[in-house]
Structure formats: structure tokens, C-alpha cells
Amino acid sequence: MEQDQTIALERLINTYGDQLYRLCVLILGDAHLAEDAVQDTLLKAWKGLNGYQGQASEKTWLTTIAVNVCRDYRRLNWFRRRADEETLLEQIPAPPTSEPQDDLILRAVLHLQPRYREPILLYYWQEYTIREIAQITGEKENTISTRLRRARKQLEEELKGVFDGTALERIP
Missing domain, CATH: 1.10.10.10 (Winged helix-like DNA-binding domain superfamily/Winged helix DNA-binding domain)
Structure with missing residues (x-):
């Protein structure tokens, strides 16, 4: 079962990874935090694969997780939006x-x-x-x-x- 989940996760990463990264960069305004947010999103997705009912598309499901992870990051005390726009724009795929x-x-x-x-x-x-x-x-x-x-x-x-x-x- 875990092997099936790993294969499913790899497919999700290959299919939606860049989209999730772009979204997280633009929401958070920081490329490094976005990388962490995507990793947290995919970890939560991997843990929740068994519970995924297919009520929403995979893209919608992953986007929901990513938006919530980004919101959680913004709530943290240490979060400060001090992005270098030039670097940020160059790093968005x-x-x-x-x-x-x-x-x-x-x-x-x-x-x-x-x-x-x-x-x-x-x-x-x-x-x-x-x-x-x-x-x-x-x-x-x-x-x-x-x-x-x-x-x-x-x-x-x-x-x-x-x-x-x-x-x-x-x-x-």
C-alpha cells in the first residue's frame, strides 16, 4: 500500500509540482518559503492520500492544501514579507x-x-x-x-x- 502511495505522490509531484510552487511563491512572496510550503503540501497530501475521496479534482485538492499551508506560514510570528522582487520574479517557473x-x-x-x-x-x-x-x-x-x-x-x-x-x- 505504501508503495502505491509513493507512486501516486510521484505522479502528483510531476503533474502539479511547478503549479504549486508558482502559487506558493506568489502567495508568500518568498521563493525559499514557497519551497518549504510545497514540501509541506506534498507531505500532507501523501499522508492524506488514503482519505482522498475524489470529491474535488486532484488539482483542487492540492491547491486547497497549499493555500492552507501558505496561510499557516503567514500566521507565524517570524513570517515577514521582505521578498526581493527581482529575484522572486526570476525564480518563478x-x-x-x-x-x-x-x-x-x-x-x-x-x-x-x-x-x-x-x-x-x-x-x-x-x-x-x-x-x-x-x-x-x-x-x-x-x-x-x-x-x-x-x-x-x-x-x-x-x-x-x-x-x-x-x-x-x-x-x-
Whole structure:
């Protein structure tokens, strides 16, 4: 049984590892903490493989674990958001099928408060629906919609004059 779990974990790492890392880097704003968060996420997934019922997709299940691990990290007393943006942006692996990243948009997203950053990342980068984001974060759908709307408004303000009104459509 443990061998089956190990094989399943290797498949999850190969399939979702880069996505989880990108998400954790962007939520935490620190590449080294993101590596730890991904390891903790995968450890929790490995321990919970027997209990995984398949009610949500594997990607949603792993994303939920990763978001919760990142939230736990942010709650710790020693956590300080002092990321070097240049290094951070260079360390984020690019999505496999996307166009080159626009660093200006990514920088603007990184400046959002975590409660606004998470829904933006999950909606635009991970391509989850509002309903799925609500499941992942444990928030109500209306809360997610409101946070997305407020985050878009903040991003449009910050990016005003740089892009036309479709700036958020360009987010990968």
C-alpha cells in the first residue's frame, strides 16, 4: 500500500509540482518559503492520500492544501514579507503553455494584500471558478466575488496609463 502511495505522490509531484510552487511563491512572496510550503503540501497530501475521496479534482485538492499551508506560514510570528522582487520574479517557473510573463502585472499582483492576492492568483493563474475558489479558501462565493472585484479595481488603479482597460485580460 505504501508503495502505491509513493507512486501516486510521484505522479502528483510531476503533474502539479511547478503549479504549486508558482502559487506558493506568489502567495508568500518568498521563493525559499514557497519551497518549504510545497514540501509541506506534498507531505500532507501523501499522508492524506488514503482519505482522498475524489470529491474535488486532484488539482483542487492540492491547491486547497497549499493555500492552507501558505496561510499557516503567514500566521507565524517570524513570517515577514521582505521578498526581493527581482529575484522572486526570476525564480518563478513559467507556466508550460503561456506567453512570456508581464512582470509589471505580476509586480502589481504581488503588492496586493493576501486576501486579494489569493483570489486573483487562483482565478487568473490557476483558472479556477469563483465556486472552486470558495471551496479552496473556505470563503463564501460572494466574498470571493467581492475580493476579486476589489483586487481588479486596485490593479487597474496601479496599472492606469500602462495598459488600456483590458489589462486584467492579459494576466496569464
